[in-house]
Amino acid sequence: MSSSELTIGSLALTLNRKAIKNLHISVLPPDGRIRVSAPEKMTETAIRMAVIKRIPWIKKQKQSFINQPRQSARQMVNGESHYLWGQRYRLEVIEQYGRHRLAVKGVSKLVLKVSPNTSTENRLRVLEDYYRAELKQRIPVLLEKWLPRLGVTLSDWRVQKMKTKWGSCHVENKRILLNLELAKKPPECLEYILVHELVHLLERKHSDRFKAYMDQYLPNWQEVKRLLSQSYLTSVK
Numbered sequence: 001m002s003s004s005e006l007t008i009g010s011l012a013l014t015l016n017r018k019a020i021k022n023l024h025i026s027v028l029p030p031d032g033r034i035r036v037s038a039p040e041k042m043t044e045t046a047i048r049m050a051v052i053k054r055i056p057w058i059k060k061q062k063q064s065f066i067n068q069p070r071q072s073a074r075q076m077v078n079g080e081s082h083y084l085w086g087q088r089y090r091l092e093v094i095e096q097y098g099r100h101r102l103a104v105k106g107v108s109k110l111v112l113k114v115s116p117n118t119s120t121e122n123r124l125r126v127l128e129d130y131y132r133a134e135l136k137q138r139i140p141v142l143l144e145k146w147l148p149r150l151g152v153t154l155s156d157w158r159v160q161k162m163k164t165k166w167g168s169c170h171v172e173n174k175r176i177l178l179n180l181e182l183a184k185k186p187p188e189c190l191e192y193i194l195v196h197e198l199v200h201l202l203e204r205k206h207s208d209r210f211k212a213y214m215d216q217y218l219p220n221w222q223e224v225k226r227l228l229s230q231s232y233l234t235s236v237k
Helices: 044-053 055-067 120-150 180-184 187-199 208-217 221-230
Strands: 002-008 011-018 024-028 033-039 081-084 087-095 101-105 109-114 156-160 167-170 175-179
Touching (some): 033 044, 044 055, 120 156, 180 187, 187 208
16 A cells, blocks of 8 residues: 555645545544545546535535534633533542542542652553443443344454544454443443444445445434534643
């Protein structure tokens, strides 16, 4: 695969040439970066013409990212807002010696206990570990529900920080990855992304067949997809 930068009018994009049959255009979160995957032998002129035809769609997708609400960079200080399963919590920081930990208190507070002078980076790591643990509690329950329904098997699943995707599926290895950020979103968003990735084991591409499977197994998936696109994102530096 070869990669290069290309400018078409006011649009700057990354062009990847691959051993594929058809050209694919992606507008990626969080800032609407454009990525074009093109067959190795496709001429630059043909690529430019294909992109020009999709400019109205590209601009619409970029505008949707611009309009998304975003949280400012987190400082992990008292009174700061954080999200867990779609609910907003206020952070209370307690400095004390001992093991760092975070817990929900009541219906509106996250209590973070850390040693004095703990850096922002390490405070964030405690929060991320908490999100990871929350996801690892819920994902097995969802897999137990959905694997038999879909009639598929999975060799492995992982939670990781992802910049451009909510999830991904490695069809050959039967392995899925789920974005750590999903712990901040309403629970139905996690279920939607998990089902979405599992359906790729039945249909690799986002084809009409893929959409038919989603309609069959998760009829409200389009609604949840919109909810996910409207919920808060963490700012990326």
